[in-house]
Amino acid sequence: MRNQFIATAVMLSVFSFTACQQSQNAQSAHNDTTQQAQDTTAAVAEPVAADSSSASVLETVMSAPATVKAGKPILVKFTVNNPSASEQAFCKWHTPFEQRFLNAYFEVTNSKGEAVQYKGAMAKRVTPPPADAYIKVAAKGSVSAEIDLLMGYKMDAPGTYKVVYQGEGVSGLTKVNEVTVTVE
Known part of the structure; x- marks a missing residue:
């Protein structure tokens, strides 16, 4: 014991x-x-x-066709202009420069003001962004990228859609216009 x-x-x-x-x-x-x-x-x-x-020095211009046939690609062109005399950079995350939707960085609404369903991925990111996440824009230069809204948003019904960029918290791009697209 x-x-x-x-x-x-x-x-x-x-x-x-x-x-x-x-x-x-x-x-x-x-x-x-x-x-x-x-x-x-x-x-x-x-x-x-x-x-x-x-x-904040960079200016971004979005453009899209005024009308598109239902089911056809809705290409939004995203052009970042640098009006300054020195090279500037921005983070490409939450922009069309990633060449695919990894987040809902556009707010898309129909003619009734209702949000259009986002159907893309929602990626998690490490911070701070690595150096290769930044795109440099030469002094007085510009860079552009296009993305098909149908790859990330359910816009198959005919109607008019308003597209507003909302990824500024990640990319730092704050001066961005809105576009309107009519799907026939």
Whole structure:
């Protein structure tokens, strides 16, 4: 009986030591995660501040055909102009420059003002964006991309649709016009 008692005491001591070690490791991991989050927040704050001042200089013009036959592609052209005397950059995330819909970065409404259903992917992103997520626009230059709205939005019913860009929080592009398209 005494041996069982000693064996139980030893086992409890081992378990307590292991639990204590795991608790310390968890606390250390929590502290590391908290520090990483603080470092990431600092890293995110700096590039966004630098890029948002650059992107605010950029002007974006959307264009689309006035009328389109039902079922045919509805191509929206997205042109980013840099009127400044120095090269500027913007994040291509949440823009047609990604060449596919990875988020609902357009607000599309029908003639009744009802939101059109988004049917594309909803990608999660790491922050801050990596360097290859930025597109440079030369001084006094421009870049363009096109995207088919049918690839991301349910616009198969005849009617007039208003398209408004709403991805400025990610891309930094704030000066963007609206377009209207009639589907026949």
